[in-house]
Amino acid sequence: MKLCNDTITVFTARVDPELGDDVWTPTVIKDVSWYATDASTVDASKGGLVAANKVTVRIPAKVYPEGLELKNGDVIVKGDASGAESPTPAKLKKAYGGDFMTVLAVTDNRRAPKAPHVKVIGT
Numbered sequence: 001m002k003l004c005n006d007t008i009t010v011f012t013a014r015v016d017p018e019l020g021d022d023v024w025t026p027t028v029i030k031d032v033s034w035y036a037t038d039a040s041t042v043d044a045s046k047g048g049l050v051a052a053n054k055v056t057v058r059i060p061a062k063v064y065p066e067g068l069e070l071k072n073g074d075v076i077v078k079g080d081a082s083g084a085e086s087p088t089p090a091k092l093k094k095a096y097g098g099d100f101m102t103v104l105a106v107t108d109n110r111r112a113p114k115a116p117h118v119k120v121i122g123t
Contacts, residue, residue, distance in 0.1 A: 001060050001115045006034040008057060009081040011092065012074050024075075024089075026082040027065055033058040034078050036098065039123075052123045055101040061116035070120060074103040 007030045013022040039054040057076060075089050078099035084092060093100045101122035110116045 001033060001058060001117060004031045004033045004058070004060055004063075006032050006078060007080055008032050008034060008059075009077045009079065009084075010068065010070065010074060011077070011081075011087055011089075012068070012070070022088075024087045026084065026087065027068055028080050028082050029059060029063055029065060031060065031063050053098055053101075055122050057101070057120040057122075059118045059120070061110040061118070064110070064118055070103060070106045070118065072103055072105070076101050076103065076120065076122065 007028065010027045010029060011024040012027070013024055015021070016023045033056075035056045035058075037054050038051060040049045040051050042048065043050045055076075075092055077084075077092055077096045079096075081087070081092065081096065084095070089102065103120055103122045105121045107119040107121075109119055
């Protein structure tokens with residue numbers, strides 16, 4: 001794949017039974033594609049147009065970590081954020097702003113003949 005020169009940190013949640021809360025685990029992945037565009041939607045409850053950052057991340061199959069199961073609600077930060085202390089989506093969004101996304105859709109294209117990858121879309 002072309003233009004796969006970004007690094008991301010994927011944060012996946014799991015429930016810690018002792019804490020009774022989510023624990024966010026980071027996974028750093030290098031050599032991916034991060035593409036962000038501005039989008040807008042109409043939301044009458046917020047008074048009309050609402051701007052949003054739409055992000056598409058493509059993770060080539062050759063760098064996709066074994067055992068990683070991305071799902072809706074996971075979060076991704078552009079760059080290496082593995083050192084974030086007690087990460088939560090709210091803290092990460094505040095710290096990384098436009099370089100932060102919440103996963104809305106995951107498409108597994110690892111069987112594609114020319115450019116096998118996993119495509120992730122979020123805002």
